[in-house]
Amino acid sequence: MKIRLVSPFLLAASLSACAYFHPASAPAVVEAPAAEAPALKVDVHKGDFATIQQFVTPGGASVWLVSEPSIPILSVDMAWEGGEAADPKGLEGLGDAVGYLMNEGAGDLDSLAFQTRMEDLNMSFGCDTSNDWTSCSASMLTENASDAMDLVATAFAEPRFDEGPFERFRREQQVGLETRETSAGYLAWRAQVQALYSDHPYARETSAESLAALTPDLVREHMHKLMVKDRLLVTAVGDITPEELAPMIDEVIASLPESSDLAETPDLTFPALDAPATAEVDLPQPQTLVQFIGPGLQRDDPDFFTAYVLNYTYGGGGFESRLMKTLRVQQGLTYGVYTGLNPGKHFASWSGSGQTKNESAGAFINGIKAEMEDFVANGVTEEELDAAKAYLTGSYALGFDSNAKIAGQMMGVRQEDLGIDYFDTRNAMVNAVTLDDVNRVAKEYLDPSKYYFIAVGQPQGLDAPAEAAPETAASE
């Protein structure tokens, strides 16, 4: 199909003043008189960090677009709530298979032909799944936007799910079952889920059995459950207007089912821990990966921003965090130690990690716990709070200096349902956090006895008393 890429006015301007702009679109426009184009209602939200154009396409897709004409590229992101956790029991890996196969052939194009077509158009398109989300993104040069979006539309309308790519997916997954057994990150994750939420869908993982049970037909069926119109979110950034983008999006989504029933993901509460011992997982390597996880806060928790600001001083603020100052700068125990909030809709946690040589693993863990206890007992200083606010608000603009970042920020706001004015209200929410609130949240959340510690490697000294730690550690 042909797509109207530019409005007649724009075309006239293009032809007269800058012929090179969108040359590929010129013939298409002539066929579509402006009078017949349905009016698109666009709400423009002009903010400090981005001007978002919000509209619903005639085909029903809700789109947030930032027009950025200074580079001739366009990126379009699509997301649907529902991901790996919606894999039916026994078919773990099904959602991943959908994501893997979405750019592996459609319509007349087999896998090689589809990939070659993407290269000819200098575009990329692919999909993947996380616990809670299925996402697709496409990047293209605007001069090829019409053809690129045609190809994406074909991928949704006529995916082939051929035996060849399907078997390749399965082979790669089978290799993954082997290699994950020596991946420190994976082993830490597995120890964590087995200890904290082994019965929850988040704990399920692909296995030889679940991979063997997958078929291309199941993948096709599951794709039509994950990718449906009524859960679709679209964001786009690039050299394009709403009037140009809307018909492209409609072409892409035309074939999607209206709706589907997906298994609800049950909510999960961080369990109370009775034995605060550190879990050890053996892995033959010179360093120990230490991960620690405790209760967190959801985005709609009234204390969320308080925790967010506190996290900067705790372990989120790089060299300005206490964990980094003590364990790296003063003691030289690690190249880096960090913490972060994970405010999931169904499971909220507050976690951190760092690596240290096996010999100092005990000292490292004791050092982390000592810092946490200090937060609980003494809180943070007014100066630390000011420093956290100054960085968090002052650096916010750095997250909006590229199309890719703006697209990601917008999708994050949509997925968390934070509202279209979030970018402009966020700094005020950071600034409203008080010292009393921070210290109350520190006392409630940073108690090390509420945290689960995991050490992957060949850690030593895990039973050593905390007092002895810094001295032992600094002398090497």
Place this chain on the structure above:
Amino acid sequence: MKRILTGGLAALALCALPVSAEEAWKPTTFSLDNGMQVVVVPDHRAPVVTHMVWYKVGSSDEVAGKSGIAHLFEHVMFQQTDKLAPGEFDEIVSRNGGQSNAFTSWDYTAYFERVAKEQLGTMMGLEADRMVNLVIDDDPKGSFISERDVVKEERRQRIDNNPGVILQEQVLSKLWAGHPYEITVIGKMDEVAALSPEDGRSFYHEYYSPENAILVVAGDVTPEEVRTLAEETYGKIQPTGTAHNHRKWQNVPLLTQTETMIYRDPKVRQPSWSRYYNGVSETRTPREALALDVGLEILGGGMTSRLYQSVVEQQKLAIDASSYAWTDLHDEGPAVLSASPAPGVSMDDLETAVMAQVQKVLDEGFTDEEVVRARNKLAATAIYARDSQSTMANVFGSTLALGGTVEDVLSYPERMKSITNEEAIAAVRKVFSPDRHYIEAQLLPPEDEAPQDAAAE
């Protein structure tokens, strides 16, 4: 009516910008009186800047036995100056909403801050201060010693935890034997452990001076603003007169024998196979480097490549197969073929299948269609790269640090698109010529766990 009017205004804006935008992307270059080079890369999309200082010194400048000093010194630059106590540098940058970091390569060392544009002058003040006022004391509990421990942890994290990286370090050390790239950037563990504060001071004295540095500012600024701020900060620094800029760069000698290096580790669950050949450098032979990039893109650049289609898709002997060349070092880097066997496939069978595809290319060449597709794809990366301000700052900074020019960067897409089929195949034939030696690398599980066929050497 209103909608069309809006469209029309948008159209004018869209129309006016790309034309001027092409011009608006062009960097401006000038030098300060003390010899410091300056590049300003405009990007007015957001009110932020990326501020970088590149020093023309890297690990290839280290003296024997002092490996790792260039990189450890980079860490020490964040510690203490006449004006700033330890930790104060990061504190000031963060207080101003900035992000800062640094990196060291064989060829250069770069420091950067990303900030709102109003803070650019403050960042320049900080960077200029540590160019001339750094303090490295002999305190055994001081920051030089603790950073040395940090670097040892960094080495463990980057290299020693990862069997594949350990093997690559050994292979590159052999490929570059006798060349200043021989030792990896972070250095040998025992040599790093022996570095002293005095080593740090003499390294600083020899290399850190404005005439040995390049300032790159990308973002929402004008060349005039940058010039004014740079003259007020960097411009006040007197050259030390000791920065000689005598780089130890030299042609990498061709391998004189073929050998196989095997590394076994209990963490290896998926074997892999590679061959490292002597490659080319874009700095030394630009057209040949671009031609090799085109050739290796066709041979093994992705899913559509010859290697992947044959060895992975059709024969199902591998789960991955690829080829690439490191062409962006000053001196010649390796051209690499690599593949991971499918379960049960021996290294010998894998190697035979990969080399059959290489031989087919050497015998029959490429089609014109393949060459056009590959060079267009590589040329388009230059357009996508513009989306990242820090990428653009890095591209200009690294090119200039290697002795190249702004024009080299700007002309890349056109030069890439002009690479011919003959040039692409000639570059590949030269690198994989039968009289060239190579290092074969095999990453394997421990002997007792390995399948019989994979243990064959």
